Amino acid sequence: MHQKDHFTDEVVKLTDVTFAYNGTPVLENINLSVQVGEFLALIGPNGAAKSTLMKLMVGLLKPKAGEVRLFGQDIKRFCDWNRIGYVSQQAAHVNTAFPATVEEVVSSGFYSGFGKLFDSKKRQEAVEHAMKLTGISELSRRLVGELSGGQRQKVFVAKALVKNPEALFLDEPTTGIDAASQQEFYNLLMDLNRNEGITVVIITHDIGAAFGKAKKIGCVRDKGVYIHENTNEVTQEHIAEVLGYKLS
Ligand SMILES: Nc1ncnc2c1ncn2[C@@H]1O[C@H](COP(=O)(O)OP(=O)(O)O)[C@@H](O)[C@H]1O
Ligand SMILES: [Mg+2]
Numbered sequence: 001m002h003q004k005d006h007f008t009d010e011v012v013k014l015t016d017v018t019f020a021y022n023g024t025p026v027l028e029n030i031n032l033s034v035q036v037g038e039f040l041a042l043i044g045p046n047g048a049a050k051s052t053l054m055k056l057m058v059g060l061l062k063p064k065a066g067e068v069r070l071f072g073q074d075i076k077r078f079c080d081w082n083r084i085g086y087v088s089q090q091a092a093h094v095n096t097a098f099p100a101t102v103e104e105v106v107s108s109g110f111y112s113g114f115g116k117l118f119d120s121k122k123r124q125e126a127v128e129h130a131m132k133l134t135g136i137s138e139l140s141r142r143l144v145g146e147l148s149g150g151q152r153q154k155v156f157v158a159k160a161l162v163k164n165p166e167a168l169f170l171d172e173p174t175t176g177i178d179a180a181s182q183q184e185f186y187n188l189l190m191d192l193n194r195n196e197g198i199t200v201v202i203i204t205h206d207i208g209a210a211f212g213k214a215k216k217i218g219c220v221r222d223k224g225v226y227i228h229e230n231t232n233e234v235t236q237e238h239i240a241e242v243l244g245y246k247l248s
Contacts (some may be wrong), residue, residue: 008072085160150181
């Protein structure tokens with residue numbers, strides 16, 4: 001049994017976190033925690049600092065004040081990056097002319113960030129497992145540039161899954177994808193959450209889908225995050241009104 005210094009049920013915890021770009025605060029005194037096994041959807045208007053919040057959670061930005069902990073450990077000392085997977089808002093906007101196959105893109109997940117190295121046989125197994133989990137095994141030899149938006153998003157999720165993370169952070173992964181593929185994508189995330197026990201934190205504008213799948217909703221606005229612990233607690237209409245969204 002692997003002995004952990006810090007045993008915790010918390011994937012990420014932010015305490016009094018403040019962040020500013022060039023002296024302009026965009027997040028102030030954020031307190032938020034995500035437990036192991038949770039499915040949290042973060043919603044909010046454009047420019048509300050959703051992406052910034054997620055970058056703070058995955059260590060791509062450092063808070064100006066306050067503390068971020070990953071798996072119970074201060075993020076400043078955290079180095080077990082294999083435990084989390086991150087799909088950035090830009091992930092799917094790949095150069096479609098770049099001649100990389102699906103399998104190559106998924107494999108490249110091994111080279112992003114730090115973490116322990118795997119031997120080539122284990123790597124291949126992990127690539128195949130990640131493609132199987134995301135339902136893209138059939139596409140392995142195809143060029144990513146030739147795929148549909150929905151298929152391409154699954155490739156980037158597979159890439160993020162290749163190091164077998166315990167938590168996935170996804171920044172607007174379904175933008176520009178048709179409704180049917182969006183639904184399929186949320187079903188995939190649900191399966192990963194329920195069957196593989198992967199904690200999911202997703203930034204999304206699909207309120208309808210978020211309500212169906214996420215157990216907890218966080219509204220990001222006015223430099224804060226307002227958590228609704230239970231999606232039964234609020235109505236879609238309420239959130240749409242607060243955020244100025246139109247429900248489709
Ligand atoms: N690298 C940056 N430098 C300066 N300002 C930024 C930078 N990234 C984002 N911002 C600003 O911070 C605010 C929050 O941005 P972002 O986190 O991307 O919001 P969201 O993801 O909710 O649309 C916006 O006003 C944006 O213009
Ligand atoms: Mg964003």
